[in-house]
Amino acid sequence: MAQHSSKGARFQAVTANRLSDGEVVYLTPDNQWAETFAAADITDGPEAGDALLARALPADFELHVLEPYLFEVLQDASHFKPASVREIIRAAGPTVRLDLGKQADAKRES
Amino acid sequence: MYRYDEFDHQLVGERVKQFRGQVERRVSGELSEDAFKPLRLMNGVYLQLHAYMLRVAIPYGTLSSKQLRMQAHIARKYDRGYGHFTTRQNIQFNWPALNKIPDLLEELATVEMHAIQTSGNCIRNVTSDQYAAAIDGEVEDPRIISEIIRQWSTFHPEFTYLPRKFKIAVTGHDNDRAAIKLHDIGIVIKQNELGDVGYEIHVGGGQGRTPLIAKKMADFVPKAQLLAYLEAVMRVYNMLGRRDNSYKARIKIMVHETGEVEMRRLIEAEFAKIDASQMLAVPPAEIDRISAYFASPEFETLPASSDVLEAAKTRDADFARWVRANVVAHKQDGYAIVNISLKPIGGVPGDASDVQMEAVADLAERYSFDEIRVTHEQNLVLPHIRLHDLKTVYDALHAHDLATANLGLISDTIACPGLDYCNLANARSIPLAQEISERFADLDRQYDIGELKIKISGCINACGHHHVGHIGILGVDKKGTEFYQISLGGSADENASIGKITGRAFTEETIVDAIETVVTTYTDVREGGERFIDTYRRVGLDPFKERLYAE
Ligand code: HEM
Ligand code: SF4
Numbered sequence: 001m002a003q004h005s006s007k008g009a010r011f012q013a014v015t016a017n018r019l020s021d022g023e024v025v026y027l028t029p030d031n032q033w034a035e036t037f038a039a040a041d042i043t044d045g046p047e048a049g050d051a052l053l054a055r056a057l058p059a060d061f062e063l064h065v066l067e068p069y070l071f072e073v074l075q076d077a078s079h080f081k082p083a084s085v086r087e088i089i090r091a092a093g094p095t096v097r098l099d100l101g102k103q104a105d106a107k108r109e110s
Numbered sequence: 111m112y113r114y115d116e117f118d119h120q121l122v123g124e125r126v127k128q129f130r131g132q133v134e135r136r137v138s139g140e141l142s143e144d145a146f147k148p149l150r151l152m153n154g155v156y157l158q159l160h161a162y163m164l165r166v167a168i169p170y171g172t173l174s175s176k177q178l179r180m181q182a183h184i185a186r187k188y189d190r191g192y193g194h195f196t197t198r199q200n201i202q203f204n205w206p207a208l209n210k211i212p213d214l215l216e217e218l219a220t221v222e223m224h225a226i227q228t229s230g231n232c233i234r235n236v237t238s239d240q241y242a243a244a245i246d247g248e249v250e251d252p253r254i255i256s257e258i259i260r261q262w263s264t265f266h267p268e269f270t271y272l273p274r275k276f277k278i279a280v281t282g283h284d285n286d287r288a289a290i291k292l293h294d295i296g297i298v299i300k301q302n303e304l305g306d307v308g309y310e311i312h313v314g315g316g317q318g319r320t321p322l323i324a325k326k327m328a329d330f331v332p333k334a335q336l337l338a339y340l341e342a343v344m345r346v347y348n349m350l351g352r353r354d355n356s357y358k359a360r361i362k363i364m365v366h367e368t369g370e371v372e373m374r375r376l377i378e379a380e381f382a383k384i385d386a387s388q389m390l391a392v393p394p395a396e397i398d399r400i401s402a403y404f405a406s407p408e409f410e411t412l413p414a415s416s417d418v419l420e421a422a423k424t425r426d427a428d429f430a431r432w433v434r435a436n437v438v439a440h441k442q443d444g445y446a447i448v449n450i451s452l453k454p455i456g457g458v459p460g461d462a463s464d465v466q467m468e469a470v471a472d473l474a475e476r477y478s479f480d481e482i483r484v485t486h487e488q489n490l491v492l493p494h495i496r497l498h499d500l501k502t503v504y505d506a507l508h509a510h511d512l513a514t515a516n517l518g519l520i521s522d523t524i525a526c527p528g529l530d531y532c533n534l535a536n537a538r539s540i541p542l543a544q545e546i547s548e549r550f551a552d553l554d555r556q557y558d559i560g561e562l563k564i565k566i567s568g569c570i571n572a573c574g575h576h577h578v579g580h581i582g583i584l585g586v587d588k589k590g591t592e593f594y595q596i597s598l599g600g601s602a603d604e605n606a607s608i609g610k611i612t613g614r615a616f617t618e619e620t621i622v623d624a625i626e627t628v629v630t631t632y633t634d635v636r637e638g639g640e641r642f643i644d645t646y647r648r649v650g651l652d653p654f655k656e657r658l659y660a661e
Contacts, residue, residue: 021208024159095530
C-alpha cells in the first residue's frame with residue numbers, strides 16, 4: 001500500500017477509489033464511503049489514525065472500494081484540507097480540466 | 111493497412127468475452143482485487159487518481175479514419191469527450207467506468223483494435239516511424255516487419271510472463287523518429303552492398319529510473335532470420351533476466367551488467383540453435399502476404415510543385431508559417447506529409463476532443479488515402495496530402511484549433527499525464543507544458559529559437575521521456591510539494607543521448623523562469639546556425655549551470 005501520510009501527521013483521513021468507476025471516496029464517521037472530502041472522518045493523533053484505517057480494511061469493503069489508505073490532513077483556521085498536492089488534486093479533479101471531476105460537480109450543484 | 115484475419119477476430123472477441131466475465135466476477139465479489147488487478151492490467155485497464163484509465167494500442171501508430179472515428183465515439187459514449195495520445199503510440203481514456211469497459215472493448219474490436227499488450231510484462235505494442243511509407247529515403251516500410259513481430263509476439267506462450275515489460279521499436283529510415291535506441295529492442299531496416307534488406311539490432315535501451323542507450327548487437331540480420339534472432343534475444347533475457355527486483359528486471363540492466371560483448375555472445379549462441387532448427391524462418395510468401403496490406407496508395411502523377419499552394423502561401427502568412435513548420439517533404443512528387451500539432455498554446459499536450467478526432471478522420475478519408483498516424487511526440491500525421499489540397503486541409507484543421515505551427519519547436523512539448531491524473535506521479539507535468547508554451551507563445555520567437563525539444567515527466571518512470579529531452583524536466587516530490595529538476599542535452603534520435611541534470615530542483619514558481627534562462631543562455635552563446643542541441647554539445651553544461659544558479 002502506498003504511503004501518503006507521514007509519521008508526524010496529526011490529522012488524518014482515509015481515502016480509496018470506488019470499485020465501479022474509480023471515483024475518489026472517503027471513509028465517513030458512520031463507515032460509509034462518501035464522494036466529498038468534506039464528509040470524511042478526520043482523526044486526531046497517530047493511534048486514532050491506525051484505528052480509522054482498520055475500519056476501512058474489513059473484507060466487506062472489498063466489494064466497494066480499492067486500496068484504502070491514510071493521508072495527512074492539515075487544519076487551517078477552522079477547516080481541514082489535505083496536506084499534499086496529490087490529495088488536493090484527488091479531492092478536486094485535474095487542475096488542467098476544471099470542468100471535470102469533483103470540482104465540476106461542486107460547481108454544477110452550487 | 112493490416113486487416114484482421116479470422117484468427118485475429120476470434121482471438122480478440124474471446125478476450126473481450128473473458129474480460130466481461132472477469133469484471134462480473136469482480137463486481138459480484140467472487141474475485142478479490144488482488145486476483146483481478148493483473149487481469150484488468152492485461153486488458154489495458156489501470157487505476158489512476160480520479161478514475162480508471164483504459165489504454166488502447168495503435169499498432170505502429172497507424173489508424174484508418176474509421177478507427178479514429180471509433181476513438182471519438184468511445185470518448186463521447188464512455189468517457190468525457192476526449193482522449194490522450196501518448197508517447198507509446200497508444201490512446202488513453204481517463205474516465206471509463208469499470209462495468210462499461212467490456213462494452214467499450216467490444217465496440218473497439220469492431221474496428222480491429224484492442225487494449226491487449228498495453229500493460230503487463232509482455233512484449234508491448236510495437237512502435238514505429240510516423241512517416242512510414244511517405245518519407246523519401248526509406249529502405250522499407252517499417253510497419254511490415256512491425257506487424258510480423260506483432261503476430262509472432264501476441265500471446266507467445268514463452269513471452270507472457272517475462273521478467274518485465276518489453277518494448278520494441280522499428281525504423282526503416284536513417285533519421286530515427288521512433289527513438290529505437292531507447293527501447294528494449296530497436297530495429298533499423300538496412301540494405302547491404304548486395305542490395306539485400308536486413309536488420310540492424312540494438313538491445314537494452316530504456317528510460318525509467320536507469321536510462322540507458324541500447325547497444326548495437328547485430329549489424330545485419332537477414333530478413334528471413336529476424337524472428338529467430340529476436341527469439342534468441344528474448345530467450346537469453348527470459349533465462350537470465352532478473353526477476354528478484356523489478357527495478358533491475360529490464361533487459362537494459364542485464365545488458366549493462368553482463369556487458370556488451372558477453373551479451374552478444376549469448377545471443378549469438380542461442381540464435382545459432384534456433385536458426386539451425388529453421389522453426390522461425392519467415393517464409394517469403396508470408397512476408398509478401400503481409401506486405402500486400404501495406405501496398406503503396408495509388409498516388410497520382412503530379413508536378414513537384416503546386417501553383418495553388420504557392421499562391422495560397424503568398425496570400426496567407428499564417429498558412430505559409432504552418433507549411434514551413436509542420437509540413438514535410440513526401441517521397442512522391444506533388445504530395446506532402448502534414449503534421450497536426452496536438453500542442454496548441456496553453457493546451458494539454460496529446461489531448462484531442464471527440465470533435466477534433468472526427469475532423470481529422472474526415473480529412474484523412476477525403477485527402478490522405480484514409481490514413482492517420484500518431485507520433486511518439488504526441489502529435490498526429492496525415493501522411494499523404496496533395497500539395498494543392500494543403501490549404502483546404504489547413505483551413506479545416508484551423509477551424510478545430512489543430513493548426514498550431516510549432517512542430518519540433520519549444521512549445522511542441524511532450525508531457526506525461528503527471529499528477530493531474532497519474533497514481534504514481536510526484537508532480538504535475540501538464541501545467542508546466544502549458545506555462546512554457548504560453549511564455550514562448552510568440553511564433554517568431556519560437557522560430558528564432560529553432561528546434562528545441564522539451565520533455566516533461568511527473569516521476570522517474572519517465573513516461574514523458576525527460577531523459578532524452580534537449581531540455582528535460584522531472585517532477586519530484588518534497589514532503590507533498592512539487593519540485594522540478596532540469597536536465598540538458600538529451601536526444602532521442604539516431605544520435606541518442608541521455609541528458610545531464612543541472613543541479614538542485616526548482617519550485618513550481620521558478621521553473622518556467624529557469625527554462626527561459628536556459629533558452630536565453632543558448633541564444634546568447636550559439637554560433638552560426640547551431641540548434642540548441644548543437645550548442646549544448648559544443649559548450650557543455652557549465653554555461654547553463656552558471657546562469658541558472660547565479661546568486
Ligand atoms: C497513467 C498511467 C501510467 C502508469 C501507471 C505508467 C507506469 C509506468 C511505469 C511504472 C513505468 C516504468 C517502467 C520501468 O521502468 O520498468 C513507465 C514507463 C514508461 N511509460 Fe508509463 N505509465 C503511465 C502512463 C504513460 C503515458 C501516458 C505514457 C505516454 C505519454 C507512458 C509511456 C511510458 C514510456 C515511454 C515509459 C518508458 C519506458 C522505458 O522504461 O523505457 N506511460 N510507465
Ligand atoms: S512518468 Fe510518472 S507521473 Fe508521468 S505518467 Fe509515468 S508514471 Fe505517471
